[in-house]
Amino acid sequence: MVVTGSLFRSVAHCLLSNGWVDGAVQLVSDAADYLPPALRDASAEFLWIYGTLFLAGSMAAARADDRATTRAFLAEADQAAHRLGRDANHMWTAFGPTNVAIHRVATVA
Incomplete structure (x- = not known):
């Protein structure tokens, strides 16, 4: 599931970067x-990928001016970050509680 999540994340970033x-x-x-x-039994690797997927989604929802979805995506990322309990750059994600906080400010959620 890590690879599938990573593919979702990559495509979300591509879509977002192309408007x-x-x-x-x-x-x-x-x-x-x-x-x-x-x-349910997620590895740390899956949580890093999963969390960054929802951070990308929060940025897209914010650009679409969809505050409810922005907040929902940030909440999902926040849950993953709290399960991890720390910041790390595993799998090039730079994900953790700090990155969620940064995205919360960036999206003005």
Whole structure:
């Protein structure tokens, strides 16, 4: 599931960087339906990928001016960050509680 989550994350970043914010929001929403079964016994690697996916989604939702979705994506990322309990750059994610806080400010959620 780590690879699948990483693919979702990469495509979300690509969509966002090309201005396709609605597509990025939809992709992250679809991932939110697909990935949760892996959360029960999630490895740290999966949580880093999962969390950064939702941070990308929060940025896309903020650009789409969708505050409710922005907050929901940030909450999901925050849960993953708290499960990890620390910041790290594993799998090039730079993910943890600090990055969630930065995204909360960046999205003005």
